Amino acid sequence: MKKLILLVMLGIGSLTNNTANAQIRLDVNIGSQPLWGPVGYNRADYYYLPDVDSYYNVQKRQFVSLNNGNWVFNNSLPARYGNYNLYNGYKVVVNGDKPYLNYNTDKVKYVKYKNWGGKQKAIKYSKDSRYYVIKGHPHGMPPGQAKKIMNNKGGRDYDYRDDRDNDKHDNKDRGNKEGKNNGNKGGKENGNKGKGKN
Incomplete structure (x- = not known):
């Protein structure tokens, strides 16, 4: 009976350990996000950029754009979007692998953000x-x-x-301005005329 209880406890312990490891593996990639990315997300795999019908892979730091029916990874947006300001356009955070395969759905779902005139705070200004x-x-x-x-x-x-x-709350000048007692008990500021402590 003791062996059975021990085996059950070991089984429960290993399940608990696996659950804890899975929770630890939840990806937080704040340090990988670009300065122009939107604030408020601990994790972002991709951004969908409705204005330019492209995606941005946060981990690879590459844009994913359609070129003659194929998705192409590149370090910059296609030349036709050369004047596009990433800080001003709306970014939709999309987590998961290859979200660009859902482009037809995303294009319809996020059309309201195309030429969006509102403000989306960028990480740089946070x-x-x-x-x-x-x-x-x-x-x-x-x-x-x-x-x-x-x-x-x-x-x-x-x-x-x-x-x-x-x-x-910088206190560099704390008590060191002219006319104030600098904590010098024997100084002239206390009226002791330099004679020492009272």
Whole structure:
């Protein structure tokens, strides 16, 4: 009977371990997303770009466009879209393998975003510390430092920078301005005329 209980416990333990590993493998690819990508997504396999009827493979950093009936991977958009501004166009996050095979469905489903005049905030302009690991981000930092911030305060950090990139809580000048007591108890500022401590 003890052997049976032990085997059952081992079986349950291995199932629990497999479930935990599967949960850990959930891909978070924030660091791979381009600066022009939309904010709010921990994971993005592809972006569908309705304005140019193309996709962008986030991991490979390549555009996927139709060329004479074939899907072609390239580092840039086709020449006919040379003036297209990736920061201004709408990006639809599409997760999964080869979403371009669903192009006919996506084209109809997301037609409302073609020539979309609204604002979709790009990662480059985000003050969310999760995006600081992306190369070229204005508030960028080494990936190890970003992990420390992510693990701080339950995965959230607060950005106290203003629009000029000044930290509102920067205390470099704390108590060192003229006319203030700098903590010098024996100094003239306390009225002791330099005679030492009271």
